[in-house]
Amino acid sequence: MIPVTIISGFLGSGKTTLLNQILRQKHEERVAVLVNDFGAIDIDGELVVGVSGEKLALSGGCICCTIRGDLQETVLDLIQGEDAPHRLVIEASGVSDPTAVAMTFFTGPLKAKCRVETLVTVVDSEHFFETDPKIIHLLDRQLVVADLVLLNKVDVCPAKKIQNVENVIRTEYPDARVVHTRFAEVPRQLIFEPVMKAPIQDRALSPLDSHVHGTGDPHHHHDDHTLVFDTWSTEIEAAVDRDQLLRVLTTLPTQIYRAKGFIFCQDMVDREIVVHLAGRRVQQFMGKPWADRKPSTRLVFIARQGFDGFGELDEQLKACARDAPKPSRVPSGWAAWKKTFEDRVRQNEDA
Numbered sequence: 001m002i003p004v005t006i007i008s009g010f011l012g013s014g015k016t017t018l019l020n021q022i023l024r025q026k027h028e029e030r031v032a033v034l035v036n037d038f039g040a041i042d043i044d045g046e047l048v049v050g051v052s053g054e055k056l057a058l059s060g061g062c063i064c065c066t067i068r069g070d071l072q073e074t075v076l077d078l079i080q081g082e083d084a085p086h087r088l089v090i091e092a093s094g095v096s097d098p099t100a101v102a103m104t105f106f107t108g109p110l111k112a113k114c115r116v117e118t119l120v121t122v123v124d125s126e127h128f129f130e131t132d133p134k135i136i137h138l139l140d141r142q143l144v145v146a147d148l149v150l151l152n153k154v155d156v157c158p159a160k161k162i163q164n165v166e167n168v169i170r171t172e173y174p175d176a177r178v179v180h181t182r183f184a185e186v187p188r189q190l191i192f193e194p195v196m197k198a199p200i201q202d203r204a205l206s207p208l209d210s211h212v213h214g215t216g217d218p219h220h221h222h223d224d225h226t227l228v229f230d231t232w233s234t235e236i237e238a239a240v241d242r243d244q245l246l247r248v249l250t251t252l253p254t255q256i257y258r259a260k261g262f263i264f265c266q267d268m269v270d271r272e273i274v275v276h277l278a279g280r281r282v283q284q285f286m287g288k289p290w291a292d293r294k295p296s297t298r299l300v301f302i303a304r305q306g307f308d309g310f311g312e313l314d315e316q317l318k319a320c321a322r323d324a325p326k327p328s329r330v331p332s333g334w335a336a337w338k339k340t341f342e343d344r345v346r347q348n349e350d351a
């Protein structure tokens with residue numbers, strides 16, 4: 001039986017960050033990871049590093065509903081292959097109900113081959129109390145089955161607020177262990193350790209009974225997140241003005257829950273900048289050099305269903321490229337440092 005860990009948590013809470021943390025820790029196992037992005041562009045697949053086994057991405061739907069069949073098929077292929085993994089870790093999309101994901105392993109051909117051992121839910125403690133009432137049901141679904149809850153982002157959350165979030169979670173979900181984390185740093189043993197509590201299928205109502213996805217109406221059952229969330233993605237080939245684009249992201253309407261992707265910016269043309277909007281916080285990180293890849297800005301947005309501002313957003317984003325000065329091949333990173341060094345040497349020689 002291959003042990004399976006399911007990582008759940010709302011959009012932007014830190015699931016991919018956790019996945020990277022546990023994969024970076026020294027291990028001998030062949031761990032296969034499966035990441036699911038609700039948006040059409042596979043961003044998470046590119047952001048996951050250090051996998052000793054297979055890394056697979058399922059994007060353009062949610063593995064708990066619209067593309068649940070794909071999950072079963074992908075896992076079957078994986079475990080029947082020559083180098084079957086010792087362990088499987090699934091990062092569910094931020095809009096998914098983990099019970100529905102786990103159910104895939106309780107029936108059908110996977111039942112005899114895999115065992116869901118742990119279910120970890122990551123919480124963005126900074127934005128917990130700002131959760132849109134329309135999606136509170138979804139957060140509840142993610143927390144009610146958790147063995148372990150990571151109260152993440154404690155570095156940017158005031159201590160009093162962290163305590164309040166913890167109080168709510170300990171009261172409402174007393175079975176879960178709660179751990180405070182910064183960038184989801186946690187020993188991998190804690191994530192993979194099986195917890196002796198009721199089997200996951202007994203811990204929550206069957207997903208079909210309560211698959212409400214935050215409509216707020218407990219009688220409204222459906223299987224498809226597209227009824228609650230809208231997603232939109234864009235690709236811009238010309239280099240953009242990074243500051244202008246970050247200004248657009250920091251002033252997005254609150255109906256947009258999440259944005260992420262890669263920026264091709266005119267002030268650093270040789271490598272991508274990874275950008276995230278989670279809650280109201282925008283963060284950017286240095287990404288990989290473009291090397292042989294064709295540079296472009298690729299962004300995915302997830303909003304409340306019915307959001308009608310994507311057309312305007314498209315205009316604003318395109319303007320970041322139109323208004324940007326032509327990219328000059330200004331060296332960055334190591335290349336910039338080397339150039340400065342060479343210039344100094346030359347100046348010294350001239351003197």
Ligand SMILES: Nc1nc2c(ncn2[C@@H]2O[C@H](COP(=O)(O)OP(=O)(O)OP(=O)(O)O)[C@@H](O)[C@H]2O)c(=O)[nH]1
Nearest residue numbers: 011012013014015016017094153182183184276283
């Ligand atoms: N300050 C701070 N930022 C964090 C922490 N953990 C994650 N982040 C940032 O939060 C953003 C979202 O993190 P991800 O790991 O991509 O979140 P996710 O849950 O995988 O997102 P989705 O897959 O889109 O639902 C990124 O900018 C992370 O760097 C943390 O503890 N502190």
